[in-house]
Amino acid sequence: MTMTYPRLNRDGAEPLWMQLMRALRTRIDSGELGPDQPLPSEAELSDMFSVSRTVVREALRELVQQRLIYKVKGRGAFVSPRKTELRFIGSMSGSADDLRESGRRVTTHTVRQALGEADEREAALLQIPLGEQVVRIRRLRRVDGQPWLLVDTALPARLVPGLERAVLENQSLYDVLRRRYGLEPAAADRWIEAVFPDREDASMLEVSTSTPLLGIESVAWLDDNTRFEAYYALHRSDQTRFYVGIR
Amino acid sequence: MTMTYPRLNRDGAEPLWMQLMRALRTRIDSGELGPDQPLPSEAELSDMFSVSRTVVREALRELVQQRLIYKVKGRGAFVSPRKTELRFIGSMSGSADDLRESGRRVTTHTVRQALGEADEREAALLQIPLGEQVVRIRRLRRVDGQPWLLVDTALPARLVPGLERAVLENQSLYDVLRRRYGLEPAAADRWIEAVFPDREDASMLEVSTSTPLLGIESVAWLDDNTRFEAYYALHRSDQTRFYVGIR
DNA sequence: CCCGCAGACCTGTAATGACAGGTCTGCGGG
DNA sequence: CCCGCAGACCTGTCATTACAGGTCTGCGGG
The missing domain is CATH 1.10.10.10 (Winged helix-like DNA-binding domain superfamily/Winged helix DNA-binding domain)
Known part of the structure; x- marks a missing residue:
């Protein structure tokens, strides 16, 4: 050889x-x-x-x-x-760290960031009244330039005042929440399904609308009574499989 | 100190x-x-x-x-x-328990069950020599009669002597392993991806070959040196989403 | 009182040498 | 022809040494 x-x-x-x-x-x-x-x-x-x-x-x-x-x-x-076997660890942010450590270039681009009123789904997930103010953030994460993860996050605005104006580029949202607001997730629930993307999401992730993706719905809690973050992520599992470690 | x-x-x-x-x-x-x-x-x-x-x-x-x-x-x-540690609540059997509790009828049918020699993938996952004897089990799980999960499990034969002849119908494999062999998983790694089934798997799950499914690869450990179970599961996430709890 | 810097302490990286023990191949004896 | 074994080759384990570079503490100058 x-x-x-x-x-x-x-x-x-x-x-x-x-x-x-x-x-x-x-x-x-x-x-x-x-x-x-x-x-x-x-x-x-x-x-x-x-x-x-x-x-x-x-x-x-x-x-x-x-x-x-x-x-x-x-x-x-x-x-x-x-x-294609890369390592993808538990939490979204943790996995990015792991990828970085393994020598991959991870970038995060914020596509949208705005205040709005909670719709049915957000209200149910975050357990807040319909119409309460939420901050919505849409981010696209790339590994070595390849689109990898598209995340739509919603947070109750009263917990994160001003987040709609914060600069998030290339930062972990969890880091920002911790440093700026002192918010630390204590637990989370996630549900995973296999789905096809709609036209817009497919073009963001640079795949066809017939590429199967992982859809991950997540709710993070501060304590038993306070849910502070909900997201829906589309994940290109042809790039990196979703990893769950059980210890 | x-x-x-x-x-x-x-x-x-x-x-x-x-x-x-x-x-x-x-x-x-x-x-x-x-x-x-x-x-x-x-x-x-x-x-x-x-x-x-x-x-x-x-x-x-x-x-x-x-x-x-x-x-x-x-x-x-x-x-x-x-x-910050990951705790995994929704194991395969755990989710079956959840479904049962919610009043659904969960059945497990053993499709195949035989001794064989470990191929490359099994050897790598279980960290055993190529060709070592393994017990292979293929099971189909249904919820209210609807196919839901197709699991191909491999275990080192020396850890589970006679398992190839055990009656597994409608039992949790983990229960059998615990009761019959005293094997208790200490940890596990799982990788999740979105895939299409091949023709055979699709017909087992009663879906078309263009239905996106969850593919779940798992390795369970007794301790750091002993891996005792590897499986690949196909999961119909249109029926029930895969759940991961982090505590 | 504050700031900066030296030095102690710590992990990260790297080279080198040694031996144990698993795997494979080819040779030679039966 | 088959079997067993020596030897080559490979990874796993362990010890030792050296230095780079990040972190912290305390001392001394301003």
């Missing part, structure tokens, strides 16, 4: 293992390394990139974590048979 | 990092180390247990993975606050 790889940058700006991980992932994503094909051994990779086995193992560990490869003691490391 | 810890076993039967990880986890689970309290530093742990920092870091890495601790560069490692 002859592969030409970019030389690693040793200025310390980015860890060697992360650069190596990305280099390997590129080959896997591109299909250059097919399912169940072996990667070069740790010793070979160590030679090819002139790094220690420590660096190689760190890079491989990360890829195993991302489920892009699997290792068999005594045999080697192999490309996972499953195709 | 004075802590008495068990001495580590150096006979090679179990890796040192794993023993250390377990020792630390015991303190965390018992509440001896409260939320956001710092663990001893890596150097201290290294001294306390007479192991290299390599071992300590490996143990801590595993605990971070399990989300029991978090680390801050320059400060140390801390116990995760309990409340």
Whole structure:
């Protein structure tokens, strides 16, 4: 197997293992390394990139974590048979953190942000009177430039005064809620279904209207009596599967 | 902080990092180390247990993975606050219980049940050698007569001897595993995606091949080293949405 | 009193060396 | 022809050393 790889940058700006991980992932994503094909051994990779086995193992560990490869003691490391497997952790914001940590570029763009009056669905989810003021936020999240998640959030305006004017670009909404309003979710309920997007949502996510997506409805609570956030998210599970960890 | 810890076993039967990880986890689970309290530093742990920092870091890495601790560069490692932890309420059987409680008739029919040899996917999910004996079970669950869930389960045969001959009709598999083999899941990972069924699965679920379904891949663990059940389930979310509670 | 900085302390990254133990292949004896 | 075993190869585990860079505390100058 002859592969030409970019030389690693040793200025310390980015860890060697992360650069190596990305280099390997590129080959896997591109299909250059097919399912169940072996990667070069740790010793070979160590030679090819002139790094220690420590660096190689760190890079491989990360890829195993991302489920892009699997290792068999005594045999080697192999490309996972499953195709697009990124890690997507529990909460929406948590998952973005994980993706970032795994070396992906995550951006969040706020499409709409406005005050309005709660409709039937929002009133029921947030358990507030019909017509109470809510802040509505529509955001599109991308991973490495690829649309990934479209979220429509509604919050009771009295809990988050001024949020309709806050700058949210590339920030986790939960971080803003915590830092600006001291709101910390204590619990959440989520319901997941498989749906087709309507024309507008499909174009936002850059898929056809016949692509099956995950629809995730969520309500977050401050305590038993206060629901402070409801959202409906459309999730491209062809990009990253929705992950639920149970501990 | 004075802590008495068990001495580590150096006979090679179990890796040192794993023993250390377990020792630390015991303190965390018992509440001896409260939320956001710092663990001893890596150097201290290294001294306390007479192991290299390599071992300590490996143990801590595993605990971070399990989300029991978090680390801050320059400060140390801390116990995760309990409340941010994910608790999963709606397991497959749990949701069936919910449905039953709501007055619906839930039936489970075993379609196939046989011994076989683990393929790549099963081997990777269960972390067993390729070709090891597994028990495979395919079940169809109905709600009020309507197909609702199609589950393909695989379990290492050595953990569940004779399961391929057990009568499972209308029983929760988890109940059988607990009662007959004393197996209790300690944790699980699940990945959810939106997919189309193939022809066979579609006819089982009585939908067309262009109906979007939830595909749920799951691995359940007894402990960090023993994975005892893997399944892939197809779920008709037009019937009941998949529920995830986070507490 | 406040600010800035040195130094202690901590985790992150990296290199190197060593050995255990699982996997595979090919050779040679039966 | 088959079986078993040596040896090559591979990942897993562990120890040691070194330095980078983030965090915190306390001291001293303004």
